[in-house]
Amino acid sequence: MKAYLALISAAVIGLAACSQEPAAPAAPAEAPAASAAATEAPADAAPASDAAPAEAAAPAAGNCAVTVESNDAMQFNTKDIQISKACPEFSITLKHVGTQPKASMGHNLVITKAEDQEGVFKDGVAAGPDADYLKAGDSRVVAHTKLIGGGEEDTIKVDPAKLADGSYKFVCTFPGHGALMNGTVTLVD
Template sequence: MPTRFRVVLWFAVLLPLVSASARAFGPTRTITITASDEMKFSVTDIAARPGEVLRVRLLAIGTAPRAAMAHNFVLLKAGSNQIVFDEAAARSAGTDYIPPALTREIIASTSLIGNGESTEVVFTVPSARGNYPFLCTFPGHFAAGARGRLIVQ
C-alpha cells in the first residue's frame, strides 16, 4: 500500500474511531496517585463510570533507592485474588514483579518506577459495575497498604 494512501486511510477511517471512543465520556480524566516510602498510595478509592476512559498517573515521591523502593499500579479484574497475585508477583523480579502466568487477571498496569520518577496508564473502565482491586506489586508493598479499589458505579 502506498504510504500516502495509508496516511489518508488513517485519517479517514481510524482516527474518527479512536476519537469517538474517547469522546463518549469527554476528555480523559486523570487520577494522580503518589506512592511514598511508607509503601502506601495517596488515593485508595477511585470512583468511575462504566466505560469511562481514565488516565492513572503514578508519582514516586520518596527518597529510598530504587532497588529497595519501587512502585507500580496494577488494576485487577473483579474477583481476582490479590493475595495470590501479590505472592506470584514477589517471585517475578525478572518481569518487574508482574507474574507472567497471571497477566490475564490484569486490566491495566503501569511500569515499575523508582523515587523521583512518574509513569501513567490510560485504560477503559470495565462496563460491569463493581469493585476492582488495585495494588503495587513490589514485594511487601501490598501487605504494607499500597492498595485500593476502582469503584465502578
C-alpha cells in the first residue's frame, strides 16, 4: 500500500511540474514579477499578479544590469531583454523564484542568434542535465547561465558589441520549456 501511495504521489508531483498551472494546495506558486528591474521590490509591496508577464526588461539610463525571474510554472517574467549599446558589459541575472529543484523544474537562460535558437535547444536537450542542457563548446551560444533550481540564481556577462550583427533570442533549454520560456534580446541606445 505504501508503494502504491508513493507512486501516486510521484505521478501527481510530476504532472504538476509539467503543467503550466501551479499545483494547488501544496504550496502557493510564485507569480512572475511585473518588472525585471535589477533591484528587488520592497518587502511590503503587493504581490505580482498572474497576469501576462512584463513586456520588456528595460535598463534604466546608465544601468548595465537586469534580473530575469523564472518560476515553477515554466515562465520568464519578460519576453524582451533590452541591452544598452552604451554599456561596455551587460549583466543578466537569472533568478528562479520557485521552489522545485533543478532536476524537475530547472531553468537556464541561453542567448543565441534567432536562426540558431531551435538547433541550440535540440542539441541542448540531447546533451542532458549534467551538461546543463547545453552542447559543450556550442559556438552558436552567445552567453548562458548554468541550470538552476528553486531559490537559486546565476549571472552572465554580455558584450553588447557582439550583438550588433543580427537578431537575438533567449530560451530555457530544459526539455519542454523552450516553447514557453523564450524571448527577444534587443539592443537599445
